[in-house]
Amino acid sequence: MSSKIGLNLTLNYSINFNLPKRHKKSNKYIVIHYTGMKREADAITRLCDNKSKVSSHYFIRENGQVLNLVPDLFEAWHAGVSYWKNNKSLNKLSIGIEIHNPGHDYKYKEFSLNQISALVILLKYLIKKYNIKVQNILGHSDIAPYRKKDPGEKFPW
Secondary structure, eight states: OBOTTSOBEEEOOOSOEESSOOOGGGOOEEEEEEOOOSOHHHHHHHHHOTTTOOOOSEEEOTTSOEEEOSOTTSEESOSOSOEETTEEOGGGGEEEEEEOOOOTTSOOOOOOHHHHHHHHHHHHHHHHHHTOOGGGEEEHHHHSTTTOOTTOTTSOO
């Protein structure tokens, strides 16, 4: 699936999301995560495993390939217990993007140029499609500060 702005998506659906579909205007935030797992393949498997009870809308591989795991209009399970301003349970109001990176527990490293380039294209697409304000692009650590560190200090905000 491609868009006019150069977004090239690979569909790799996870079943970890809530029904019913939500309204387009529900997408007010974008939450950026890192996987925190050693192997990229293990992270994808976990995000698509019904036993894990975790998912995201998008996954960015080390080579910059973007996987669409959950359609945007469904509530993916990426934020967990979370809040931002007067909103709680950010899963209901956000699109989650996982970027593969081993994270703080497994030799946290710089994000690749391919990952960041793909993220910029994806963000431009989502901002335009859902009219999301730039100040509503958040890190997992912003919405769950006592539980999460991602995307971390090596993420190039």
